[in-house]
Amino acid sequence: MLAAVGLRPYGALVLIAATVGAWALIVGPATLVAGAGQVNQVASLDTGRALYLQGCASCHGSAGQGTPNGPSIVDAGAAGADFELRTGRMPLAAPSLPEVRQPPAYDEAQIEALVAFVASLGNGPAIPDVVASVGDLARGRQIYIANCAACHGATGAGGTVGGGFVAPGLDLADPRTVAEATVVGPGPMPAFAFDRQQLDDLAAYVEELHHPPHPGGLPVAEVGPVAEGFLAFFVGIVTLVAVARWTGRAPR
Ligand code: HEC
Ligand code: HEC
Missing domain, CATH: 1.10.760 (Cytochrome Bc1 Complex; Chain D, domain 2)
Incomplete structure (x- = not known):
């Protein structure tokens, strides 16, 4: 060629x-x-x-x-x-x-x-750079309880913060959003000057809040102990009444 x-x-x-x-x-x-x-x-x-x-x-x-x-x-x-x-x-x-x-x-x-x-x-x-997987849960929990729980709740479910404002639940917040929110301080939320390590720890803890452990058994949609107790009571009483009626039927 x-x-x-x-x-x-x-x-x-x-x-x-x-x-x-x-x-x-x-x-x-x-x-x-x-x-x-x-x-x-x-x-x-x-x-x-x-x-x-x-x-x-x-x-x-x-x-x-x-x-x-x-x-x-x-x-x-x-x-x-x-x-x-x-x-x-x-x-x-x-x-x-x-x-x-x-x-x-x-x-x-x-x-x-x-x-x-x-x-x-x-x-x-x-x-901000943030890597939740290298964060420390215990330190993250401390930071969260001291700085965030008052508004977002101890479980991250959110709550009202006064002045007509609502702190949203953190269930949708990924590590990047968590880190950005602390830098930005949107609306009534204050901005925080956390260092890299603190951001990793905090993000790790918020991730943990997305999947809380359930030592008490079935979580029943995370509605809390009163509703869970009521459910147990209701199921239990209906079963007991049914058993009592069945065994107590008079012989003909
Ligand atoms: C004074 C109450 C207050 C405190 C303290 C506070 N926040 Fe907030 N946060 C808010 C409010 C209110 C919003 C909603 C702001 C808006 O939408 O303009 C918000 C929004 C957020 C969001 C966005 C959620 C989403 O899914 O869009 C994240 C993430 C967040 N906060 C994390 C944190 C973390 C982490 C801390 C602790 C370091 C913290 N906040 C401390 C009130 C607070
Ligand atoms: C209809 C009007 C409107 C449009 C369109 C709009 N914004 Fe906004 N923006 C606002 C208002 C009002 C606020 C303040 C909201 C508050 O504080 O609750 C705001 C807040 C913001 C903030 C936060 C500012 C701060 O200092 O807290 C940013 C960043 C922003 N807007 C970016 C954008 C971008 C990017 C776009 C286009 C994709 C956009 N906005 C489109 C009205 C608008």
């Missing part, structure tokens, strides 16, 4: 080198040096900006500066945006609605693009 076009093997190499060189001159040296990662980031920043202008700017302003419909998010950071978007709190359908957890409105790639764009608006916190 090479022989057919009259080229020796090294001739082909020269040809390839010349082609690459010409391409580099045309597209410019920067692109070659930048590498795929950076090109991707530019692409997702553009996608993020487009999504933001469409879905968020009407309330938060075109540069995140805020409007009468929504607060400034210049310093919400990747952590703030990721938390709000993954838990479906944002976008709000109307400015006066409360933030609630719901299925996310965007897919994974769109969330990443929006998060990159919001992070680029200012100097907000990054998404």
